[in-house]
Amino acid sequence: xxxxxxxxxxxxxxxxxxxxxxxxxxxxxxxxxxxxxLPVLNADGLYFFFGTNWNPVIGREIFGALPYLLGTxxxxxxxxxxxxxxxxxxxxxxxxxxxxxxxxxISYLVELLAAVPSVVYGLWGVFVFRFYVIDYIETPLSNxxxxxxxxxxxxxxLDILSAGIILSIMIIPTVSSIxxxxxxxxxxxxxxGAYSIGATRWEVIRNWVLAYGRSGIFGAVILGLxxxxxxxxxxxMVIGNTVGPAAVPTSLLKGGQTMASLIAxxxxxxxxxxxxxxxxxxxxxxxxIVALIINIGAQLMVTRVLKVKRGAIE
Amino acid sequence: MQSDQAAKMSSLGLSAxxxxxxxxxxxxxxxxxxxITAIIGPSGCGKSTYIRTLNRMHELIPRATVTGQVLLDKExxxxxxxxxxxxxxxxxxxxxxxxxxxxxxxxDNVAAGLKLTGMKRGRNLDDIVKSSLEQAGLWDEVKDDxxxxxxxxxxxxxxxxxxxxxxxxxxxxxxxDEPCSALDPVAxxxxxxxxxxxxxxxTVVVVTHNMQQASRVADYTAFLYLGKxxxxxxxxxxxxxxxxxxxxxxxxxKFG
Numbered sequence: 001x002x003x004x005x006x007x008x009x010x011x012x013x014x015x016x017x018x019x020x021x022x023x024x025x026x027x028x029x030x031x032x033x034x035x036x037x038l039p040v041l042n043a044d045g046l047y048f049f050f051g052t053n054w055n056p057v058i059g060r061e062i063f064g065a066l067p068y069l070l071g072t073x074x075x076x077x078x079x080x081x082x083x084x085x086x087x088x089x090x091x092x093x094x095x096x097x098x099x100x101x102x103x104x105x106i107s108y109l110v111e112l113l114a115a116v117p118s119v120v121y122g123l124w125g126v127f128v129f130r131f132y133v134i135d136y137i138e139t140p141l142s143n144x145x146x147x148x149x150x151x152x153x154x155x156x157x158l159d160i161l162s163a164g165i166i167l168s169i170m171i172i173p174t175v176s177s178i179x180x181x182x183x184x185x186x187x188x189x190x191x192x193g194a195y196s197i198g199a200t201r202w203e204v205i206r207n208w209v210l211a212y213g214r215s216g217i218f219g220a221v222i223l224g225l226x227x228x229x230x231x232x233x234x235x236x237m238v239i240g241n242t243v244g245p246a247a248v249p250t251s252l253l254k255g256g257q258t259m260a261s262l263i264a265x266x267x268x269x270x271x272x273x274x275x276x277x278x279x280x281x282x283x284x285x286x287x288x289i290v291a292l293i294i295n296i297g298a299q300l301m302v303t304r305v306l307k308v309k310r311g312a313i314e
Numbered sequence: 315m316q317s318d319q320a321a322k323m324s325s326l327g328l329s330a331x332x333x334x335x336x337x338x339x340x341x342x343x344x345x346x347x348x349x350i351t352a353i354i355g356p357s358g359c360g361k362s363t364y365i366r367t368l369n370r371m372h373e374l375i376p377r378a379t380v381t382g383q384v385l386l387d388k389e390x391x392x393x394x395x396x397x398x399x400x401x402x403x404x405x406x407x408x409x410x411x412x413x414x415x416x417x418x419x420x421x422d423n424v425a426a427g428l429k430l431t432g433m434k435r436g437r438n439l440d441d442i443v444k445s446s447l448e449q450a451g452l453w454d455e456v457k458d459d460x461x462x463x464x465x466x467x468x469x470x471x472x473x474x475x476x477x478x479x480x481x482x483x484x485x486x487x488x489x490x491d492e493p494c495s496a497l498d499p500v501a502x503x504x505x506x507x508x509x510x511x512x513x514x515x516x517t518v519v520v521v522t523h524n525m526q527q528a529s530r531v532a533d534y535t536a537f538l539y540l541g542k543x544x545x546x547x548x549x550x551x552x553x554x555x556x557x558x559x560x561x562x563x564x565x566x567x568k569f570g
Contacts, residue, residue, distance in 0.1 A: 100376070189413035193476070195374060197427030197483060198403035207426075211417040 033288060036281035043275055048282055052245040056266075056276040063279035065259070065286055067247035071160065072258040072290065074249040075235065076228040078164025079171055083228075084221055086168070087175035092205055094176075095183040107180065114173035122237030125166045130157035130238065133165060138253055153253035156240070161252040163239040167231055171224035178223060182216035183209055222298035229291055232260040241265050259287040321385075322347040322517040323368065323405075323487055328382035330363050330372055337363040339541045340382070345487070345534075350509055350518040352532030352549065354525060356564065360541040361521045362410075365489050368519065369405040370398040386487070403427070406480030410492040412472035414464030414479070420456050423464040423475055427483040442482055449515075450478035451508055470501025477508065481516075488512060490520040494527065506531050525565055529553045537561045 040048055044063055051064020094107050138155030145151040153159075186209050194208040210217065240255020247257040257265075263280050270276040321344035330338040338360045345351045353361040366372040367380055370391060383390045391401045414423050424443045425433075433439055443460075447453040452474040456467065464475055473493060480488055490509070494502040509531050512518055522528050528535050529549060536546040537558075545552060545561045556562045563569055 187413075189409065189411060190415060192371065192374070192409060193413040193415060193479075194426075195371060196369065196402055196407040196409075197430065197479060198399050199430055200399055203430060208415065208417070214417075 030288070033281055033285040037278060037285045039275055039278040040282045043278075048279075049286075052248055054244045054247075054279075056270065056274070056279070058274065061275045063275070063282070065262075065279075065283050067245070067249070068257050068259045068262045068283060069286060069290070070249050071239070071247060071256040072229055072260070072287070074160055074252075074256070075164045075167055075239070075258055076225055078161065078252070079167035079228040080221065080225060081168075082165060083168035083171045083224060084175060087172050087220075087224070088179055088210075088217070090172070090176040091179035091183055092209075095180050096201070096205055096209065107177065111173050111177055113169070114177075118170070118231065118233040119237070121166055121170060122234040125162060125234060125238040126158070129166070130162060133157050133162050137161070137165075142253060149250060150252055153251045155253055156255075158238055158240040159252065159254055160239065160249050160256040163235045163256070163258070164252070166234050166238055167228045170231060170234065171227050174227055175220045175224040178220035179213075179217050182213040182220065185216075186212045218301060219298065222294060225294055226291060229294065230260060230287070232264050236261040236264045259283050259290075263287075320347050321345060322387070323519075324385050325364070325367070326383040326385065328364070328367060328380065328384060330360070330367055330381075331379045332363075332375065333377045337541055338367070341538070341541075341543045343536050343543060343546055345517055345519050347517050348513050348515075349533040350513050350520060350531050351534045351536065352528035353519065353521045353536050353538060354523070354528050354564075355538035355544075356569070357523065358540075359538040361538050362491055363541075364538065365407075365491050365519060365521045368487070368489055369402050369407055371402070371407065373398070403431070403483050404485050405487040405489060406483060406485035408473065408476050408480055408488065408490045408493045411496050412469055412476055414472050414475045416463060416465045418464055419461045420464050420467070420475060421460040424478045424482045427479065431483075443478075446478040446482040447475075449481050449512070450474045451504060452478055468501075470497050470504060473497060473501065473505060474508065477505075477512075481512075485516065487517045487519065490518065492521050492523060495523065502527075525553075537564060539564070 040063055043061070044051065047062070047064055049064075049069075050066055051062070052066050053062045053064050054067075055062045090106075090110055094103050094110075098106065134155045134157040138157065138159075138161060141151045142153070142155050190208050190212055191204055194204045199207065235258055239257060239261055241261060242255040242257055243262075246255070249256045263283055266276070267280045270280060324342070324344040326342050328338055328341045329336065341360075341364060343351070343353075353364055355361050363372060368384055368391075372378050372380060380392060384392060386401070386404065390396070391398075391405075414420075415426065418426060421443055422429075424446050425435075425439055428439060428442060444453060444457075447456065452471060455471060456462075456475075459466070465472065467475065473496075477488075477493075494505050497505065506527065509518055509520065513533075520528075520532065532549045534546065535549040535552040537544045537552065537556075537560075539560060545556060545558045547557070552561065553565055556565065
């Protein structure tokens, strides 16, 4: 190996410090969240994770974060259920079907969706999209499926379903552009082999292209999920922001609250040094744990369960 | 050139383009039943393009077009209302680089085409998979590893797996696009031996840049140059007594 002298070792040191700083930031923020959350964990114990009441009145303080944890999970699930099929459709169309003329402008436009600020999605959701949701989605759901607990309640447009739909739009650029890259990277020899044994275009995509890219597409979905879980502003503006037992997401057509929106709504009014502050930090800790579990779970899925080898699934 | 033996497949005045660039010019070749026809020629002569027009794989490339006719049992495969999927089931293909499906087991690689036709798992499918692997000379080597991925075997075995995959659909014609160019001499010899047994049941068309291979296995040989058919005849005549000066110069290695 050739030595490049002092400049090289300095560069190595600087790069190492920069790389280490990422770990340090994670460690420091984890430590801060943990110490900040200790008071509420001491006061409420397991109730903090499994309780539903949220009362910041001094002297009667009780903090249960369960409704917001559920709110985050339910809105993110809606986002994936709606957003992933649309994203895959976009990715398949752009990589397998569209003429080159339209491929570039459409992919560019889809990626522009990611550049729209979250607060703009929220505004649009509150003043425009909400009424379409009421008229074309929630009213029919309520009329025909209102007997199901999941669709009970009055269509109002500022609720869990609206938040989920807005989130689904917000994850489309991430999921579709990564899936498109994955699909484009599938070797042509696989498509040719499939065509040569009489597969139709749809069969080639379903049985070969998507199968080959499964782990990568799964990764794209997880990135989308990560965005949905942490998304704050747009959700806060459309979810209805209920607190306490009323925030348990028993129906999609009622107001709710996610962990992120709870923090965004509440932290500004909490007085320093109170247990309430600690409770918000505790919710932040919970949010971080959920995000970590999603990421670690995704890694395990991709490397262990799906047994990926050289980009393909065995 | 005798023409009494029935042509299983033939191209008539076939021309092909990639966008504006013409790759084949008015090529007419007959491929006789239960024989091996070799297509030879230097790189870029259009031989791969030619073989890909025979099962309508050419048109999968954007803006690739074809004029002329390809008759399979006297029916034009480019005729109106002909479904390319049905053509590809009757005309199987083996590619230059072995391309078994990495997401599928050895068994599923062979069964994939039949499953597309709606065939369900069971004794019947097992039997066809076994007989296809036997015909491809691979059964004894993989019979205990049918569940392993198709890409887990050696390159030569992968190519025979691809041959088994094509055979499983019981095609009438098997196209081979330089099937040995990625293989070592031992694996090449196995594939060549296989070709001569395959022609008993199927009509085989093979593209090769290896003239020795053409002279060893082919009954008929067509020499393409710059997209045009220069000469087509029985292999022995092409190699021993070519009519065209260009053919002679190519097979004696003076160019190409």
